[in-house]
Amino acid sequence: MSAIAGTPPKSFAVTPKLDAQGEPMGELLEVSMGPHHPSTHGVFRMDVVLDGEEVVKLKPVFGYLHRNHEKIGENISYLGTMPYTDRLDYFCSMTNNWGYALTIEKLAGLGVPERAEYIRVIMAELTRLQNHTCLIGFFMQDMGALGTPMMYAFREREKILDLFESVSGARMMCNYMRFGGVRVDVNDAWLAQARKVAGEYGSFLDEFEKFLTANEILLARTQFVGVLPKDLAVNASITGPMLRASGVNYDLRKVDKYGIYSRFDFRVPVGEHGDIYDRYMVRVLEMRESIKILQQALRDIPAGPVMDPKAKLRGFRPKPGEVYGRVEGPKGELGFYVISDGSPNPYRYRVRPPSFINLTTLEDMCLGHKISDTVVILGSVDIVLGEVDR
């Protein structure tokens, strides 16, 4: 590990390739990719230096969507931040809600009723399903398969968003969880529909995989492209499917066993090579494990209350102290660090955004590849700019 630790990114001064006489063969071209480029999934810019078609330097530039989420969080009450967390990673608002609720519950020492724990697991796994499905759709789009795979993905996503909408009132900005439980209970009809969606998802994945997994173009574009070595992935704090694709078995659902994840039987898929294909495959396998968790949770969900009776929504003032809570979001470790000074607002509120930190190694993965590969590599990182810029 020490060989990698300590080395700065390789491309501080770059020069064009030299010919046999030691003369430069051409000029370098600096391209500013983005911020309004469809492949950047939002407003994200890459300053790329090209030698011919090859990337010799790449610096990510962000902040176009910056609104200082943390400062807003410090100026409003604890509960007031909950809807703002939806806007972090707007694909996975349920997981963001859970991460924040979990942290504050740790801070204030609140318990969560059994039924609410099950509902949280169901919501988080549904979120993971729709996030990974959409990601694969976008990712195919980045490789040139315009429209069709993404529409297949969005058709399935809509079924999950319908479930979210019927329980929380909003498709994407759910604002569903509270400190000590969830906002409203789900009914039997909802559970039956969720069972149907979870039951049918496997056959959709079979269909999706039939077209993609052994597709010749996908294999050619993704295998051995954008390789992220294991020790660099650990050293650069990469988390989530990207880390596991590099061969590190680290899933917070297994490590921390937060919530009630210790009760479910599921496995953690781990990649071997750390290339884009492994990242794709880890996500597909993770979805299959999510379906398994969903079926177990929907089978075992008990009846009962969904809010801790001790939890106070108004006038909520936790005792002084600090806490760091983290959950395994679909993109990686989503952490919240909160310091309370006993007042109604947190003294310090910090979000550890997974996709922001996963971009650390973007340059390392892109160097030496063609400019068209950077688009696919960026797609495989799975970023959402609402969370990167905060």
Add this chain to the structure above:
Amino acid sequence: METLEQIKARLEAVLPMTKLDILSNECPAGDRSLLVHAASGFAVAKFLRDDPLLKLDYCSNVTGIDWPEATIKTKVKKKVAVAGVEKEIEETIETLRSGHLEVVYHLYSMELKHGPVVLRLRTENRTDNTQLPSLTPLWRGAEFQEREVYDLYGVIFEGHPDLRRILMWDNFEGFPMRRDYVAPDDFEYEPTPHDEVLAEAKKHYPVEPKSEVKP
């Protein structure tokens, strides 16, 4: 994992010149943290990463905290004998806290699957002496996060390979996450300002030279 006291004892044995303190945390579920003097911050972090018992190879979260100068009131109960009768009196002690910036690192081990060890470094003050050693040479994962702390708090990380602003634009002035930061007057908030906004906006308009009108 070892307790923080054991880690501290081992650190003091290996690095005898370091100043270490264990900070308590009033929240029972939270973790206590290890306050390290800035000068030995790098050596302590390197020990925590390379030690075979700890192997904290994963720097999860890096964040800054601003502590402005403040008087802290702590209530202490005291027993005082008043005319032969013992009474319990509550006394408030005021202590002056010097202002400083603080950087917090949450370290975990991916290999041994334990953690966190919370490491804190403090700057001398908030104005002219805000240097701290960068831990990016040890954990690449701190690269963007330290840039963010520099951007929003103004902590200067010595040894960082690429210390630039990250979320704000390059010629932005000030550090927006500090407690005393005042947001600039948003006088262009309305395209055609009126009422109070116009009164505010007028302060920003250039003064027009008085034209000499001949009778």
